[in-house]
Amino acid sequence: MPLDGVRFEVPRSASVGLEGVTKRYGDATAVDTMTLEIGAGEFLVLLGPSGCGKTTALRLVAGLEEPTTGLIRIDGEVVNDIDAKDRDVAMVFQSYALYPHLTVRRNIEFPLRARHVAAEDRSRLIAEVSTSLQIADLLDRRPAEISGGQRQRVALARAIVRQPRVFLMDEPLSNLDAQLRVEMRAELVELHERLGTTILYVTHDQVEAMTMGDRIAIMERGVLQQVGIPQEVHDRPANAFVAGFIGSPPMNILRGALATTGGAGDMQVVVAGGGIPLPDPLAAVTRRRGLTSLIVGVRPEHVVIDPGGTLSASVMMVEALGHENHVACRLEGGKLIMVRLATGEPIPRPGERVMLSFPGGRLQLFDPVTEVRLDV
Amino acid sequence: MSDPGAAPVPTAEARPGLRPIGPGRFGRWGRSLREATLGYLFILPALAVFGVFVFYPLVKTVILGFYRTPPFPNLPSQFVGLSQYRSVISSTAFLESLWRTVLFVLFTVPIGLALGLGLAVLANQRLGGIQIFRTIFSSTVATSVAVASVIFYTLLNPEVGLFSYWLGRQGGAGILSNPTLALPAVSVVTIWQNLGFTFILMSAALQGVPDELLEAARIDGSGQWHRFWRVTLPLLSPTVFFAMVVGTIGAFQAFGQIDLLTQGGPSNHTDVLIYYLYQQAFIFNDTGVAAVLSVVLFVILLILTFIQFRFFERRVFYGR
Numbered sequence: 268m269p270l271d272g273v274r275f276e277v278p279r280s281a282s283v284g285l286e287g288v289t290k291r292y293g294d295a296t297a298v299d300t301m302t303l304e305i306g307a308g309e310f311l312v313l314l315g316p317s318g319c320g321k322t323t324a325l326r327l328v329a330g331l332e333e334p335t336t337g338l339i340r341i342d343g344e345v346v347n348d349i350d351a352k353d354r355d356v357a358m359v360f361q362s363y364a365l366y367p368h369l370t371v372r373r374n375i376e377f378p379l380r381a382r383h384v385a386a387e388d389r390s391r392l393i394a395e396v397s398t399s400l401q402i403a404d405l406l407d408r409r410p411a412e413i414s415g416g417q418r419q420r421v422a423l424a425r426a427i428v429r430q431p432r433v434f435l436m437d438e439p440l441s442n443l444d445a446q447l448r449v450e451m452r453a454e455l456v457e458l459h460e461r462l463g464t465t466i467l468y469v470t471h472d473q474v475e476a477m478t479m480g481d482r483i484a485i486m487e488r489g490v491l492q493q494v495g496i497p498q499e500v501h502d503r504p505a506n507a508f509v510a511g512f513i514g515s516p517p518m519n520i521l522r523g524a525l526a527t528t529g530g531a532g533d534m535q536v537v538v539a540g541g542g543i544p545l546p547d548p549l550a551a552v553t554r555r556r557g558l559t560s561l562i563v564g565v566r567p568e569h570v571v572i573d574p575g576g577t578l579s580a581s582v583m584m585v586e587a588l589g590h591e592n593h594v595a596c597r598l599e600g601g602k603l604i605m606v607r608l609a610t611g612e613p614i615p616r617p618g619e620r621v622m623l624s625f626p627g628g629r630l631q632l633f634d635p636v637t638e639v640r641l642d643v
Numbered sequence: 644m645s646d647p648g649a650a651p652v653p654t655a656e657a658r659p660g661l662r663p664i665g666p667g668r669f670g671r672w673g674r675s676l677r678e679a680t681l682g683y684l685f686i687l688p689a690l691a692v693f694g695v696f697v698f699y700p701l702v703k704t705v706i707l708g709f710y711r712t713p714p715f716p717n718l719p720s721q722f723v724g725l726s727q728y729r730s731v732i733s734s735t736a737f738l739e740s741l742w743r744t745v746l747f748v749l750f751t752v753p754i755g756l757a758l759g760l761g762l763a764v765l766a767n768q769r770l771g772g773i774q775i776f777r778t779i780f781s782s783t784v785a786t787s788v789a790v791a792s793v794i795f796y797t798l799l800n801p802e803v804g805l806f807s808y809w810l811g812r813q814g815g816a817g818i819l820s821n822p823t824l825a826l827p828a829v830s831v832v833t834i835w836q837n838l839g840f841t842f843i844l845m846s847a848a849l850q851g852v853p854d855e856l857l858e859a860a861r862i863d864g865s866g867q868w869h870r871f872w873r874v875t876l877p878l879l880s881p882t883v884f885f886a887m888v889v890g891t892i893g894a895f896q897a898f899g900q901i902d903l904l905t906q907g908g909p910s911n912h913t914d915v916l917i918y919y920l921y922q923q924a925f926i927f928n929d930t931g932v933a934a935v936l937s938v939v940l941f942v943i944l945l946i947l948t949f950i951q952f953r954f955f956e957r958r959v960f961y962g963r
């Protein structure tokens with residue numbers, strides 16, 4: 268593997284903690300009383316849509332922003348008053364932020380020179396890191412003379428060469444083309460395993476989050492929504508936002524009134540174009556809480572096109588991915604619902620009217636007001 | 644670009660009455676000749692203006708330098724060839740004047756650049772009311788040499804001038820009439836006068852330095868000075884270089900402040916090349932010598948600019 272050369276004498280990693288951290292810009296709150304503990308050596312992905320405050324959170328840890336209130340700890344020590352240059356963290360920027368006037372060698376050397384590392388150690392470290400990241404033949408070029416993927420490696424090399432306690436990565440793969448992104452995902456995971464350094468990784472790409480993170484922290488509008496291992500976040504989303512954000516394609520979220528004809532087992536959520544029957548254990552939850560309406564989440568793989576279905580929709584578009592097909596259906600109210608077809612299932616034509624059914628009632632229920640998931 | 648599946652495009656030759664575009668009767672040569680003619684036609688107006696106002700006067704000046712101006716008007720000027728060039732260049736008056744000019748350039752250009760850059764860095768902060776400072780720092784760009792000279796003439800006045808008071812030279816001989824202080828005093832006026840322009844140039848260049856690079860450097864463990872020297876300054880180098888070249892040429896041609904403040908005095912201590920030239924041309928009416936001085940000044944600036952490009956441009960980083 269390409270990273271064989273990197274072996275630090277002492278594996279370094281530190282925990283990172285945010286305690287009730289808030290960052291306001293005037294009236295706007297970018298990060299709202301965020302509390303999060305990242306273990307030493309952990310790979311934590313901070314996930315959320317653009318503008319959710321995840322990059323601000325990262326910059327707060329880096330020391331590029333000062334929190335309005337709250338404490339930031341690295342290795343248990345409060346670092347609020349410690350300047351970014353003394354926090355011993357390395358950052359990889361989305362734009363890579365390579366120094367355009369310096370060669371690749373001088374770029375990688377920059378943090379070492381800034382820290383007055385002796386010349387012989389510098390050249391040894393640069394040789395090691397550049398060989399392991401396969402950029403040894405680029406050392407005398409300028410950033411403008413290498414490709415995007417190579418720049419990304421140089422940015423990584425500049426971060427690694429310092430052997431920091433924590434890596435902060437701000438959407439480091441978003442400027443790469445799709446194929447390279449998949450490759451680099453694997454390399455970053457491997458790099459983390461090899462170095463054992465704590466990584467705080469910001470992305471809006473839930474596939475990156477699911478595939479790379481030990482744990483995922485999901486943010487929206489400055490508020491931390493859920494922290495958990497990928498499977499847990501996928502299977503037991505804390506609220507409707509997380510449910511609608513995780514998964515590819517994500518969970519369908521529908522809102523409707525609860526109705527029943529009185530008999531047992533006929534409770535359903537009424538939405539435009541029909542209803543979604545609630546199986547007994549789920550119906551019991553709504554009864555217990557005395558709900559009259561509900562938010563229902565259903566994963567695309569748990570919806571089936573079935574002439575005997577309970578919800579009518581029209582096919583809008585079919586995404587044929589080869590190994591599987593996604594069908595986007597429009598409900599009468601205009602709401603979209605995604606259906607994932609199993610291999611071999613007949614593919615409907617756009618414009619066709621279909622009925623949808625929900626076999627086994629594999630639904631997630633959310634409170635209509637707080638949008639928090641209702642436990643069964 | 645062509646689509647291999649498309650129907651064949653009918654050629655122009657196949658249709659009578661149409662002439663093919665592209666390599667025509669004269670082949671490729673004909674085409675490039677036509678393009679060249681068109682190109683020259685486009686630059687002709689600019690060439691004409693330059694010809695009348697720059698090239699012709701330049702050639703005329705060089706020729707003028709070959710003739711000795713007669714001691715009395717209306718006598719024919721005498722052709723002396725290069726001998727007038729030789730005598731002017733080797734004269735003590737010229738050499739002294741050249742030395743003073745060099746001193747003047749050394750006083751004004753580096754300090755002016757450093758001050759302009761320093762102020763730009765100071766004003767390049769996100770602070771409330773910083774706009775006021777930016778306006779003040781750039782204000783001298785809107786003042787003329789005459790205004791600057793009058794202001795400093797008053798400040799340096801031996802009777803009422805604030806500077807004279809501060810320097811403890813009230814009442815006595817003025818600073819402008821002191822042989823040692825006159826040239827530095829004129830230099831201060833020049834630096835002040837040019838500061839606004841340098842400040843604006845440097846401020847604009849500073850805005851072009853991406854915040855992310857400075858942030859990356861900060862996280863890399865680089866302190867404020869290190870960041871300035873290793874990141875900011877290299878990225879500003881094209882602007883610093885431009886300001887240096889333009890500033891040097893400007894300093895060689897500084898005239899207004901000297902004419903208004905010292906008239907080359909006291910005893911020629913501020914008699915820089917351009918002022919010496921002016922005196923030859925318009926006080927002593929010696930057009931021959933003045934023409935020689937003009938040509939020499941032109942050649943000096945040409946060589947100096949060439950040297951600057953040769954030696955300093957290497958340290959300049961253009962683009963990304």
